[in-house]
Amino acid sequence: GTAGVPNTIGISTTRRSVIGGPLAGEGNLIAYNSDRGVSIEGSASGVSVRGNSIHSNGLPDIRVVNGIDISPTGLNPNDYCDNDTGANGRQNFPVLTSTSLVGSDTRFDGTLIAKPNKTYIIDLYSCPQCDRVGYGEGKVYLGSVNVTTGSACNTNGTPFSVTLPGNINVDEPITATATDEDGNTSEFSACFAPSAIIRGKLLDANSQPIEAALVTMSFEDTGPNPLPPGANFESHTTTDTLGRFMLANLPLGHNYRITPTKSNYSFSPSSIAYPNLTTNHDDSYIWSVTHY
Numbered sequence: 001g002t003a004g005v006p007n008t009i010g011i012s013t014t015r016r017s018v019i020g021g022p023l024a025g026e027g028n029l030i031a032y033n034s035d036r037g038v039s040i041e042g043s044a045s046g047v048s049v050r051g052n053s054i055h056s057n058g059l060p061d062i063r064v065v066n067g068i069d070i071s072p073t074g075l076n077p078n079d080y081c082d083n084d085t086g087a088n089g090r091q092n093f094p095v096l097t098s099t100s101l102v103g104s105d106t107r108f109d110g111t112l113i114a115k116p117n118k119t120y121i122i123d124l125y126s127c128p129q130c131d132r133v134g135y136g137e138g139k140v141y142l143g144s145v146n147v148t149t150g151s152a153c154n155t156n157g158t159p160f161s162v163t164l165p166g167n168i169n170v171d172e173p174i175t176a177t178a179t180d181e182d183g184n185t186s187e188f189s190a191c192f193a194p195s196a197i198i199r200g201k202l203l204d205a206n207s208q209p210i211e212a213a214l215v216t217m218s219f220e221d222t223g224p225n226p227l228p229p230g231a232n233f234e235s236h237t238t239t240d241t242l243g244r245f246m247l248a249n250l251p252l253g254h255n256y257r258i259t260p261t262k263s264n265y266s267f268s269p270s271s272i273a274y275p276n277l278t279t280n281h282d283d284s285y286i287w288s289v290t291h292y
Contacts, residue, residue: 005032006032006033006034007033007034008033008034008035009033009035009036009037009038009039010030010031010033010036010037010038010054010057011030011037011038011039012038012039012041013038013039013040013041013044013047014041014042014043014044015044015047016044016045016046016047016183017044017046017047017048018048018183019038019047019048019049019050019052020048020049020050020051020052021048021050021051022050022051022123022141022144023051026050026051027050027051027052027053027141028052028053029052029053030052030053030054030057031053031054031055031056031057032056032057033057033058034057034058034059035057035058035066036057036058036065036066036067036068036069037054037055037057037058037066037067037068037137038054038067038068038069039069039071039073040068040069040070040071040087040088041071041087042071042087043086043087044071044087044088045087045088045089045182045184046088046182046183046184047087047088047183047184047185048179048183048184048185049068049177049179049185050121050123050141050144050177050179050185051123051141052138052141053138053139053140053141054067054068054125054137054138054139054188055067055127055128055129055137055138055139056129056137057137058131065131065135065187065188066131066137067136067137067138067175067187067188068177068185068186068187068188069187070086070087070088070090070091070186070187071086071087072086075133075135075187076090076187078092078093078095078113079092079113080113080153080155081113081114081115081116081153082113082114082115083115088184088185088186089180089182089184091178091179091180091184091185091186092112092113092114092178092186093176093177093178093186093187093188093189094110094111094112094122094160094176094177094178094186094189095110095111095112095113095157095189095190096108096109096110096174096175096176096189096190096192097109097110097111097192098110099174099192099194099195099252100194100196100252100278100279100280102163104165105163105164105165106163106164106194107161107162107163107164108124108145108161108162108163108164108174108176109159109160109161110122110159110160110161110176110189110192111156111157111158111159111160112147112149112157112158112160112178113153113154113155113156113157113158114149114157114158114178114180115149115153115180116149116150116151116152116153117149117150117151118148118149118180118181119146119147119148119149119181120146120147120148120149120178120179120180120181121144121145121146121178121179122144122145122146122147122160122162122176122177122178123138123141123143123144123176123177123178123179124141124142124143124144124145124162124164124174124175124176125137125138125139125140125141125142125174125175125176125177125188126138126139126140126142126172126173126174126175127139127172127173127174127175127188127191128172128173130173130191134190134191135175135187135188135189135190135191136173136175136188136189136190136191137175137188138175138177138188142164142174143162143164144162145160145161145162147159147160173191173192173193173194174191174192174193174194175188175189175190175191175192176188176189177189193249193251194251194252194253195248195249195250195251195252196250196252196277196278196279196280196281197246197247197248197249197250197280197281198217198246198247198250198256198258198274198277198280198281198283199244199245199246199247199280199281199282199283200215200244200245200246200258200281200282200283200284200285201239201242201243201244201245201283201284201285202215202239202243202245202260202285202287203243203284203285203286203287204286204287204288204289205286205287205288205289207286208243209239209241209242209243209244210239210243210260210262210265210287210289211239211240211241211242211243212238212239212262213238213239213243213245213260213261213262213265214236214237214238214260214261214262215236215237215238215239215245215247215258215259215260216235216236216258216259216260216261217235217236217247217250217256217257217258218235218256218257218258218259219254219255219256220254220255220256220257220273221254221255235247239260250277252277252278253276253277253278254276254277255273255274255275255276255277256273256274256277257271257272257273257274258271258272258274259271260287264291264292265289265290265291265292266289266290266292267287267288267289268287268288268289268290269287272285
């Protein structure tokens with residue numbers, strides 16, 4: 001058959017272990033378990049969890065940390081300089097900050113709060129389902145990047161950036177893990193949904209700002225389920241005294257249209273289209289405005 005046959009916990013370990021790897025054929029499928037996918041327990045250290053397909057574990061609407069759970073059970077928040085102790089050193093997870101399309105490739109940016117003078121491996125995954133507080137698993141391994149911390153702890157974390165080849169589904173949120181030089185892998189990060197921002201300025205034919213206009217964003221894709229999981233983009237805003245507006249959290253790779261309206265005004269053109277949005281925009285629009 002093709003249906004998953006679940007365990008309670010997919011893999012539970014109390015000792016140094018290597019679970020998967022980044023090379024072809026090294027990863028495992030760890031899915032459909034009624035509890036966690038991987039549980040790192042007790043005083044285990046050096047448990048490396050990389051390159052696997054970990055998904056559909058636990059009850060994402062009820063519990064958190066369904067993918068990789070480091071003892072104690074539940075989410076272990078990041079701490080300054082990663083000085084806490086416990087299983088896998090309670091390794092801090094990365095924080096993803098942006099994702100953008102660069103031609104046919106995809107760029108990921110983020111930060112890692114970690115011990116100084118160390119090199120860490122950041123593994124990136126796509127995650128079709130996030131738990132109720134926004135943390136995920138890792139269904140598809142996307143690639144990795146090394147990040148080396150500086151000589152002192154940084155409260156903002158050490159930045160990293162990696163551009164990976166195309167064919168990445170930008171409709172799905174992204175997660176990441178960090179693995180230190182001793183093989184200690186973190187829990188999965190919070191889900192990060194690839195998105196863009198459209199900023200603009202409404203000006204009349206005399207280049208004067210149009211204040212207090214309602215700018216509405218409509219979503220123009222077709223199909224039974226066009227929006228990515230958890231999408232919550234801003235659908236409308238109002239221009240300020242300089243005619244400026246901003247619409248944020250727009251999932252990449254989709255088709256949008258902005259339409260301005262204001263009582264007793266008509267606009268030409270009536271709307272502006274953004275087909276296949278792949279990057280941030282900062283535009284000024286000259287509209288033919290009729291006041292009546």
